[in-house]
Amino acid sequence: MPGFGRDTRRRYVLIVIVLTSITLITLDRRADDKGPLGAVARVAHRIVSPLAAAADAVFGPVGDWFAGIADGGDLRRENRDLAERLAQERAKNRQSEQAIEENRRYKALFGEPWLDDIPSVAAKVIAGAPGNFERTVVLNRGTESGVAIGYPVVGPDGLVGRVVEAWDGGSTVLLVTDPTFGVAVRLTDQRIRGPAEGQPESGLLKLNLTSADLSDEQIESIVAGDDVETCGCDESEYPPGIPVGEVLRVERQTSGISLIVRIRPLLDASSLENVKVLRWRTGDLVP
Amino acid sequence: MRFLGPRLVPLAFTIVITQVVLFPQLRLLGVVPDLGLVAAVAVAYREGAVVGAWFGFATGLGFDLFLHTPTGLSALAYALCAYLVGSLERGLLRRGRWLPSFLGLAGGLVGGGIFLAVGVLAGIDELGSVRALSVQTRSAIYDAIVAPVVFGLVALILHADEPSWKFRD
Numbered sequence: 001m002p003g004f005g006r007d008t009r010r011r012y013v014l015i016v017i018v019l020t021s022i023t024l025i026t027l028d029r030r031a032d033d034k035g036p037l038g039a040v041a042r043v044a045h046r047i048v049s050p051l052a053a054a055a056d057a058v059f060g061p062v063g064d065w066f067a068g069i070a071d072g073g074d075l076r077r078e079n080r081d082l083a084e085r086l087a088q089e090r091a092k093n094r095q096s097e098q099a100i101e102e103n104r105r106y107k108a109l110f111g112e113p114w115l116d117d118i119p120s121v122a123a124k125v126i127a128g129a130p131g132n133f134e135r136t137v138v139l140n141r142g143t144e145s146g147v148a149i150g151y152p153v154v155g156p157d158g159l160v161g162r163v164v165e166a167w168d169g170g171s172t173v174l175l176v177t178d179p180t181f182g183v184a185v186r187l188t189d190q191r192i193r194g195p196a197e198g199q200p201e202s203g204l205l206k207l208n209l210t211s212a213d214l215s216d217e218q219i220e221s222i223v224a225g226d227d228v229e230t231c232g233c234d235e236s237e238y239p240p241g242i243p244v245g246e247v248l249r250v251e252r253q254t255s256g257i258s259l260i261v262r263i264r265p266l267l268d269a270s271s272l273e274n275v276k277v278l279r280w281r282t283g284d285l286v287p
Numbered sequence: 288m289r290f291l292g293p294r295l296v297p298l299a300f301t302i303v304i305t306q307v308v309l310f311p312q313l314r315l316l317g318v319v320p321d322l323g324l325v326a327a328v329a330v331a332y333r334e335g336a337v338v339g340a341w342f343g344f345a346t347g348l349g350f351d352l353f354l355h356t357p358t359g360l361s362a363l364a365y366a367l368c369a370y371l372v373g374s375l376e377r378g379l380l381r382r383g384r385w386l387p388s389f390l391g392l393a394g395g396l397v398g399g400g401i402f403l404a405v406g407v408l409a410g411i412d413e414l415g416s417v418r419a420l421s422v423q424t425r426s427a428i429y430d431a432i433v434a435p436v437v438f439g440l441v442a443l444i445l446h447a448d449e450p451s452w453k454f455r456d
Contacts, residue, residue, distance in 0.1 A: 010374075013337045017344050017366045024348075024359030025409055037358045044352040048307055055308045063312035128311040132318045132422045133406075133414060134355045164355070174355075179413040200413035 158243030336373030368398035391434025395427025
């Protein structure tokens with residue numbers, strides 16, 4: 001009965017593969033990056049990093065062109081949105097001295113001395129995420145430069161993310177736009193604090209606030225365009241004062257007990273090239 | 288039975304490296320294709336369910352090493368999808384110009400569906416979102432686009448001495 005034997009073998013192979021996969025998934029979920037699977041992954045990254053850097057140099061311009069073909073509609077839409085926002089900002093600036101002052105303060109944040117005082121490693125983005133379900137970038141600096149898991153990463157616009165993998169020769173950064181990202185933030189003007197979490201659908205951050213903890217005046221003062229920065233509070237993984245985003249909208253729940261603040265991150269991952277990895281851990285003093 | 292290891296191992300290695308090094312630069316509609324999945328479907332189509340499933344498992348596992356989803360998730364999805372394609376009755380899929388693209392699209396949708404479903408069961412909630420479905424659908428379309436090249440490469444490596452699109456006996 002050769003047919004029976006072949007079918008049995010096929011089923012046997014399928015069962016072995018399924019059980020092996022489930023075992024690997026379980027081990028990986030339990031051990032995170034610290035187990036043997038994490039060690040194998042670091043070796044794989046180490047081998048591939050030089051190739052990724054070379055591919056970035058050779059195919060980067062081709063990739064931009066490629067993306068430009070496919071994303072032409074998105075770019076036009078984004079351009080329209082940006083033009084609209086620019087017009088709104090100009091109107092605001094003309095009408096309000098306060099808005100001008102806020103703008104000055106916002107720009108001044110980039111030059112705050114503490115960012116320069118925290119020991120940091122300059123790094124270059126050499127690759128984007130290899131898959132479709134994570135928002136990460138790969139840097140060309142890793143453990144050999146003192147980069148370690150958990151370090152915050154900042155760019156020209158503010159917070160970029162945090163290091164989630166590091167090996168000799170490179171590291172992976174989870175971006176602020178990833179659905180699994182979380183950061184303690186404060187609204188710069190209102191001094192309202194809370195934990196902001198990534199959202200799967202939109203790439204926005206969601207800040208849940210309880211209205212019982214806020215005065216009516218504070219609630220009313222939150223408006224679209226308000227600046228949001230890291231607060232560095234409550235064992236936060238990020239030092240205070242790093243620009244994170246701006247308020248997109250405020251949603252008041254029908255119960256009236258809570259309100260949700262949607263935050264648009266400042267990060268533009270598509271144009272990200274150079275970043276700084278801050279060698280800063282939770283509990284470190286801000287210089 | 289032919290011993291295909293010397294041909295399949297370098298092929299799997301090449302597919303994973305190409306996926307990880309080259310395709311992040313060549314995103315289309317904001318997504319990358321699942322090269323390993325398409326290659327596993329091509330191998331399963333030519334060599335049958337068992338060889339296809341092992342090949343899918345290997346390429347998926349190699350790709351998993353570079354992802355933040357749990358190791359073994361892509362391996363399982365690729366292997367199951369290749370097993371399904373390799374188990375199809377002979378003659379159900381007719382040889383044709385569009386067959387690679389059709390199998391690439393179908394494989395992308397089925398394999399992607401398995402990936403999302405098992406991912407949600409493993410506790411990755413964002414894989415159950417509407418956005419995840421949209422991303423996987425776009426990725427399947429990209430799979431269909433690259434499938435003719437991948438099927439051609441697989442045919443070249445595995446059966447240089449045989450006619451194209453022939454089922455294994």
